[in-house]
Amino acid sequence: MDASEDFEPFRRELVVHCYRLLGSLHDAEDLAQETLLRAWKARERYDERRASVRTWLYRIATNVCLTALEGRARRPLPSGLGAASTDPGAPLTPDFEVPWLQPLPGRYTEDPQARAGVRLAFVAATQLLPPRQRAVLVLRDVLQFSAAEVATQLDTSAAAVNSSLQRARAALAAATPRDHEVREPGDREVRETVERYVRAFEAADVPALVTLLAEDAVLEMPPVPLWYAGRADYGRFMARVFAMRPGGWRAVPLTANGQPALAAYCPDDAGGHRLHTLQVLTVTPAGITHNVVFQDPRAFAAFGLAASVP
Secondary structure, three states, rough: OHHHHHHHHHHHHHHHHHHHHOOOOOHHHHHHHHHHHHHHHHHOOOOOOOOOHHHHHHHHHHHHHHHHHOOOOOOOOOOOOOOOOOOOOOOOOOOOOOOOEEEEEHHHHHHHHHHHHOHHHHHHHHHOOOHHHHHHHHHHHHHOOHHHHHHHHHOOHHHHHHHHHHHHHHHHOOOOOOHHHOOOOOOOOHHHHHHHHHHHHOOOOHHHHHHHHHEEEEEEEEEEEEEEOHHHHHHHHHHHHHOOOOOEEEEEEEEEEOEEEEEEEOOOOOOOEEEEEEEEEEEEEEEEEEEEEEEHHHHHHHOOOOOOOO
């Protein structure tokens, strides 16, 4: 077995798998590397009669992640920590003690199959599950491994896998939007909605922004532990943001977590625009239902975003 030839093609999907379990791109990249290193060291013990290389690598990756998750706090979004705020003037104080959920760059979801199970709502919801239950859900429902294969990967029984899967599905049923309600970034309706959002955002046109929102749209902005629900509060908060930084804004469309996203640039003192936030949108037939606004410089770096634009 040539490790570089046999293992390296799986690196990207292993990063995505680790991200689904961890909610952190940086940790996922590190543990995918650890997975490949362990596989290389154990290559002489690999038996192709028992499992494919892919299945074997997923077993290693899953257990590496479960070990890493021992004693770790879950990675939430602000909406998973408390009630929505109704005060558009609330202090924007970041909480860096919370290990916030991180976004996943679009380069990891260029393959449509890789988009399964990486939407922010799904990853945030699975963070509420115990790690092994989370792993079962991802391996069975996202990656489509059989109960017997998952049992082998987790050193348990198929019956235990099925029981854990039922509990995980029940816990997530009310926490995530149904797949048919969420539109892909390439859909014509989504492109048009995002284009209209960008135009309204760059013009600081709050009424136009609000018309693109679903009635119960959510806006949250880690590491600030605030979030808002509903068109009215969303609009009032955006009016505050534009008033704080008047002038023309810029927005560059991209993708994150298999969803439409944009890099937002605010006016700077030199007459240009500096990177302000990374916004990940959930678009359904009802409109934009969710906007997660990331302000973490590590996320900016992971996406390769320019620090400034004209």
